[in-house]
Amino acid sequence: MPATPRGATLRRRIRSLGGKVIRRLGLLPGGMPDGLGEDQELLGTSWPYEVLVYFADTPEALYQIEQWYDTFRALHAEHPVVVVTQDSRTARAIRRDSGLDVRTVAHYTTLDDILGRSPTKLALYVNHNPENFTCLRFGQLVHASLMHGDSDKLVTVSNQTKAYDFSFVAGQAAVERMARFSTLYDAHARCVPVGRPQLDDQLRLRARTPRGPLPTVLYAPTWEGGQPSAEYGSVATHGLAVVRALVESGRYRVLYRPHPLTGVRVAAYGEADKAIREYLAAAPAPAEGPAHGTDTHGDVAPAFAAADLLVCDVSGVAMDWLATGEPIVVTRPVGDVVIASSPLLELAPALPVAALGDVLATVDRELTQDPTRDRRLTLREHYLGDTAPGASTQRFVAACERLMEIRDREVARIEAYGAPSAAPTGNERGTR
Structure with missing residues (x-):
């Protein structure tokens, strides 16, 4: 009825x-x-x-x-x-x-x-x-x-x-x-x-932060991505092995900073994240300086300020780290994820799963010799432009002002033609 x-x-x-x-x-x-x-x-x-x-x-x-x-x-x-x-x-x-x-x-x-x-x-x-x-x-x-x-x-x-x-x-x-x-x-x-x-304040904080007695290695992986083709994360494949090798060497303090979305799509990432946190919480503190730990602050600046080398995935963290001028090691994902050729990925030491046994030697070499430093500093400008504190914020505000000027010119241009009669706004049902 x-x-x-x-x-x-x-x-x-x-x-x-x-x-x-x-x-x-x-x-x-x-x-x-x-x-x-x-x-x-x-x-x-x-x-x-x-x-x-x-x-x-x-x-x-x-x-x-x-x-x-x-x-x-x-x-x-x-x-x-x-x-x-x-x-x-x-x-x-x-x-x-x-x-x-x-x-x-x-x-x-x-x-x-x-x-x-x-x-x-x-x-x-x-x-x-x-x-x-x-x-x-x-x-x-x-x-x-x-x-x-x-x-x-x-x-x-x-x-x-x-x-x-x-x-x-x-x-x-x-x-x-x-x-x-x-x-x-x-x-x-x-x-x-x-x-x-975002790097303006990070660089200021880094300049004010004293270095510890032991070098700090920051492990900051990305999450598993919204789909398998974007699964650049290393938590489940590399994470615990990297952290354990560095801690057990006794030569480094390890700081782990997981992505906020780690484990939301793939349970194995959440389980690996939990294992890394628990391992670091139970690990004996270094003989000198701060303990190993997990950083979950919303602001990455304190973690960046404390670190001397970054181990990360193909992600935005790698770009931002370039501003520090310090060494970086970039993991390589498993599976069918596409890795595009880029200047940074061609320069930074790669860490595939097959090379996990060499992670300690890689970190030792990068911190003591830093063989790619000069080329990395050149890339910093290519990726980030002027990294002097405050420069990016000024460029951002100026760019917004230019876009508002463009908007004013475009609106004036359209108004000069006069409004079309009964022009559809796009929110009527059935319009195309």
Whole structure:
């Protein structure tokens, strides 16, 4: 028997009420924003922000935006910044830890309403969340992808990059990578090298941190990736063997810094991570200096400041470490993961599984002889540009200002033609 209009309305209300209760009780599936927005308070208002940072993720992905807080605060000092989320839990954490203005917007129509009467010109994104398209639809903004790291992983040349007007990248190496491995994409026109502003404070902290009596080796692997083709992580294949060899030598202090998402897709990574943590917790402390340990701080700067050599995977950590000028050893994944040719991977000593027995000798050689130092310092500029403290932040702010100028010119150009009558906005059902 067909449902009556009254019955269908009642069921919709029940589902809506049930959804609200589920969201407020925090019973949503992992990765789903709670959608508890400030929409009713925001509708019909405007805001003073020139820059919008769109972050649609749930709290487990906060590490992607946390590294940008200092940079966003520097930008906010010149041009007002607001962070827009779809999740009230995420909003609370960002507001607490960053001091930035944050708004939770659950519905596209709310954002459309506010932006129509506000001076917002630039939208920034720190990941490729599919929900970014909620904001990418606004043609009166210039959209720039920042991402949350630069690396020689092939995922850094994702086809999703084409959705944005521009991509902020660390240095010339990233432009060349995009030009070489992306199809139908003008990397030289759309990539904007700004360095890595996150490194400004890291380098200052490193300069103030005294060296320990024993060299510290930082083991900072990546996670298993979102799919097997991106499984660059070494925790399950290399981790415990690397850590044990260095600890048992008695010549090094070992600091382990796992990726926050380690083990979320592959259980073996979580088990290996647990084994490494437990081993280091039980290992006797070095004869001198700090104990071995696991670092899980949100900020990588203290770990970088304490370390004399990095063992890592093909990841963004390798790029950032270049700024220190110190030695690096890069693992090689097992399986069918594609490793693209790059200047850093060709230069840095490789550590495949077959060479785990030589890890101690490799670390000894790199710390005592450092045979690739001069070439590595040359690569530092190629990958990161000017690494003088403060230089990257200045370049970032200047790049944002240039994009806002481009936006003003483009909006003026379109307005000169006059608005088309009854032009579709793209949010009507059935439009193409």
